[in-house]
Amino acid sequence: MARLADVSTATVSRVYNEPDKVSPSVRERVLAAATTLNWIPNAAGRALASTRTHIAGAIIPTLDDQVFASQVSGMQAVLAERGITLFLGCSNYDPAQALTQVRAMLARGVEVIAIVGEAHPPELFDALRQARVPYAITYAYREDSPHHCIGFDNRAAFVEIAEHLIELGHRTFAAVFQPSRDNDRVQARVAGVREALARHGIAVRPSHMHEGPATIAFGRQSLRAIWQGVDKRPTAIICGNDQLAIGVLLEAAELGIEVPQQLSVTGFDDVAIAQQIHPSLTTMYVDTAEIGRCAAQYLLDVLDGKESLESGVVQPVLMVRESTGLVGGLD
Amino acid sequence: MARLADVSTATVSRVYNEPDKVSPSVRERVLAAATTLNWIPNAAGRALASTRTHIAGAIIPTLDDQVFASQVSGMQAVLAERGITLFLGCSNYDPAQALTQVRAMLARGVEVIAIVGEAHPPELFDALRQARVPYAITYAYREDSPHHCIGFDNRAAFVEIAEHLIELGHRTFAAVFQPSRDNDRVQARVAGVREALARHGIAVRPSHMHEGPATIAFGRQSLRAIWQGVDKRPTAIICGNDQLAIGVLLEAAELGIEVPQQLSVTGFDDVAIAQQIHPSLTTMYVDTAEIGRCAAQYLLDVLDGKESLESGVVQPVLMVRESTGLVGGLD
DNA sequence: TTGTAAGCGTTATCAG
DNA sequence: CTGATAACGCTTACAA
Numbered sequence: 001m002a003r004l005a006d007v008s009t010a011t012v013s014r015v016y017n018e019p020d021k022v023s024p025s026v027r028e029r030v031l032a033a034a035t036t037l038n039w040i041p042n043a044a045g046r047a048l049a050s051t052r053t054h055i056a057g058a059i060i061p062t063l064d065d066q067v068f069a070s071q072v073s074g075m076q077a078v079l080a081e082r083g084i085t086l087f088l089g090c091s092n093y094d095p096a097q098a099l100t101q102v103r104a105m106l107a108r109g110v111e112v113i114a115i116v117g118e119a120h121p122p123e124l125f126d127a128l129r130q131a132r133v134p135y136a137i138t139y140a141y142r143e144d145s146p147h148h149c150i151g152f153d154n155r156a157a158f159v160e161i162a163e164h165l166i167e168l169g170h171r172t173f174a175a176v177f178q179p180s181r182d183n184d185r186v187q188a189r190v191a192g193v194r195e196a197l198a199r200h201g202i203a204v205r206p207s208h209m210h211e212g213p214a215t216i217a218f219g220r221q222s223l224r225a226i227w228q229g230v231d232k233r234p235t236a237i238i239c240g241n242d243q244l245a246i247g248v249l250l251e252a253a254e255l256g257i258e259v260p261q262q263l264s265v266t267g268f269d270d271v272a273i274a275q276q277i278h279p280s281l282t283t284m285y286v287d288t289a290e291i292g293r294c295a296a297q298y299l300l301d302v303l304d305g306k307e308s309l310e311s312g313v314v315q316p317v318l319m320v321r322e323s324t325g326l327v328g329g330l331d
Numbered sequence: 332m333a334r335l336a337d338v339s340t341a342t343v344s345r346v347y348n349e350p351d352k353v354s355p356s357v358r359e360r361v362l363a364a365a366t367t368l369n370w371i372p373n374a375a376g377r378a379l380a381s382t383r384t385h386i387a388g389a390i391i392p393t394l395d396d397q398v399f400a401s402q403v404s405g406m407q408a409v410l411a412e413r414g415i416t417l418f419l420g421c422s423n424y425d426p427a428q429a430l431t432q433v434r435a436m437l438a439r440g441v442e443v444i445a446i447v448g449e450a451h452p453p454e455l456f457d458a459l460r461q462a463r464v465p466y467a468i469t470y471a472y473r474e475d476s477p478h479h480c481i482g483f484d485n486r487a488a489f490v491e492i493a494e495h496l497i498e499l500g501h502r503t504f505a506a507v508f509q510p511s512r513d514n515d516r517v518q519a520r521v522a523g524v525r526e527a528l529a530r531h532g533i534a535v536r537p538s539h540m541h542e543g544p545a546t547i548a549f550g551r552q553s554l555r556a557i558w559q560g561v562d563k564r565p566t567a568i569i570c571g572n573d574q575l576a577i578g579v580l581l582e583a584a585e586l587g588i589e590v591p592q593q594l595s596v597t598g599f600d601d602v603a604i605a606q607q608i609h610p611s612l613t614t615m616y617v618d619t620a621e622i623g624r625c626a627a628q629y630l631l632d633v634l635d636g637k638e639s640l641e642s643g644v645v646q647p648v649l650m651v652r653e654s655t656g657l658v659g660g661l662d
Numbered sequence: 663t664t665g666t667a668a669g670c671g672t673t674a675t676c677a678g
Numbered sequence: 679c680t681g682a683t684a685a686c687g688c689t690t691a692c693a694a
Contacts, residue, residue, distance in 0.1 A: 009687080010664075011664060012688090014664085023663060023664090038461045040437055042687050044686080044687075045379055046688055046689075047688085049687075050670085050689055062404065063407075069395065070394065080421075086418070087417070087418060088417055105416070107372060107373070108416055130369045217607075247607070272546065272574070273577065273604060277581070339681045341680075345679090348673080352680095357679080374671095375670080376673085377671075379670085379671075379673085380672040380685075381674085382673095
């Protein structure tokens with residue numbers, strides 16, 4: 001290749017890395033030769049010689065949840081502009097898999113990495129530290145977290161939801177959540193609900209606390225169980241995400257429960273259908289793509305040596321819609 | 332590292348690549364040293380010396396559509412088992428971006444690549460051929476495609492949908508589709524509808540043919556336009572995906588149109604809510620994760636030299652539900 | 663502005 | 679079974 005353009009390999013390298021330091025004529029000659037041979041610089045050689053790989057990594061629980069998919073999407077867009085490619089790893093909510101994926105990425109020389117949540121084995125963070133790979137925790141945010149977080153305070157968000165319902169006069173609550181095991185975000189959400197209710201002397205009865213798969217079906221099944229239970233029926237149900245809430249809403253329609261007159265329902269995420277369904281769902285909107293973009297930007301800044309230590313809070317916003325109302329249906 | 336274990340670098344290499352050819356004692360010594368130093372073999376050096384990167388690439392239009400996210404998810408799962416990491420690129424439905432992403436991946440030394448659809452610039456396939464990188468086209472399938480496809484025949488799928496409606500007696504149709512530009516799958520779907528209807532001497536009136544963003548909102552807006560138009564109202568609406576169909580369903584409820592008595596509606600993809608919504612949506616289920624798994628498996632087979640030339644058809648299945656019925660509402 | 667030459671961290675080929 | 683040693687394709691001083 002260098003031969004065809006009749007230059008040294010060093011010059012070829014310069015054409016791609018410091019084009020200004022090469023005379024235009026030579027530059028064109030090299031570029032022309034590259035086109036002719038359909039030649040592309042080899043990234044492995046490049047990485048080895050320069051100790052820069054231009055690779056970033058993202059570890060998410062699963063792509064099957066829209067919120068993580070769009071976070072990756074946002075990251076990818078920002079990184080691609082800077083010529084950085086993205087390695088994707090899914091942990092399937094399993095800390096061991098997350099660790100494996102991180103190790104694989106480290107071996108591959110990722111320069112920076114974004115990881116959803118902070119509920120990971122210490123070895124994971126040790127490995128990151130040892131490899132001196134900057135990282136960001138996404139989708140979670142705590143003031144006192146030892147890591148750089150980009151996301152929001154899950155606890156505070158659910159405090160806000162609970163308070164919204166309390167203001168509407170609700171005093172008997174049920175809660176339907178996705179699995180909390182190994183999931184600091186869900187744990188924080190449940191804690192937020194508990195905390196807000198406790199301030200008013202309220203607790204969720206065990207029979208009104210449901211935890212299971214984050215599906216419409218589980219939402220339906222939970223409402224049915226709650227409604228048919230022996231305990232006093234709740235006037236409000238707080239769901240861990242929109243899928244569950246939509247399940248509750250659909251089952252309520254089937255059981256002839258009037259929403260919000262007899263029952264208020266809240267979700268989380270503000271998926272597309274939340275505002276379209278009838279009754280429309282009160283939920284919290286989170287700009288997950290923005291979380292991805294912020295994470296990417298922060299990591300790029302770190303690479304550039306810019307210490308943009310501004311914490312990355314992407315504030316969720318409560319979307320009050322038809323599924324919540326004054327207790328007793330007064331409106 | 333080799334020094335700590337008091338062996339040559341060659342031996343270290345063997346421990347990781349051909350453990351059987353190393354005596355157990357030495358092997359353990361090396362592994363112990365690696366743990367102590369928290370050492371991981373460097374992938375760049377490895378790639379350079381072995382001309383194998385253990386990297387695969389996936390190019391999809393967007394992660395914001397669940398079907399592609401789950402395809403990637405399926406691929407990732409299969410590849411991870413084999414120690415192959417996945418580079419992800421999104422084209423945003425833009426052929427130029429797809430080309431850029433492919434080039435970036437080639438430079439990174441991906442060994443195989445999966446690309447959604449075949450509507451790509453010839454340079455893209457040229458580059459792949461020149462680099463001798465095996466690839467698979469996903470989410471599309473044509474008997475006479477020059478590429479190895481893994482997916483399904485979009486045209487045939489929509490012929491099936493149209494025929495289902497024709498059998499129910501429908502003769503006046505509307506169609507609501509996502510943008511067809513640069514999208515061979517959508518073009519094939521529309522062609523399928525046209526073809527099936529034409530066999531019965533039926534065509535979709537221009538005012539009944541809507542193309543726009545694949546959103547619930549566009550579905551709603553389309554139905555409204557169709558219903559308020561001057562042309563004879565259709566008795567059935569074929570939608571390009573479930574989002575659009577759900578929009579149509581919700582708007583029908585709002586306009587007081589009875590489904591399926593006055594209007595039959597079909598979708599495509601069978602998203603979670605399709606069977607839960609009321610009336611439940613007649614649509615086609617596609618196992619997109621399976622498409623991803625098949626694509627990954629095929630690419631692995633090619634790498635292994637296995638010429639598993641079996642074409643990868645993942646058959647969509649028609650889910651007949653409440654949103655379609657006999658024309659005129661006889662049931 | 664351009665060329666020379668020494669690595670970067672592995673694997674592969676030979677010897678031993 | 680293990681060790682030397684030469685690549686692999688690039689970057690980066692340093693020299694010209």
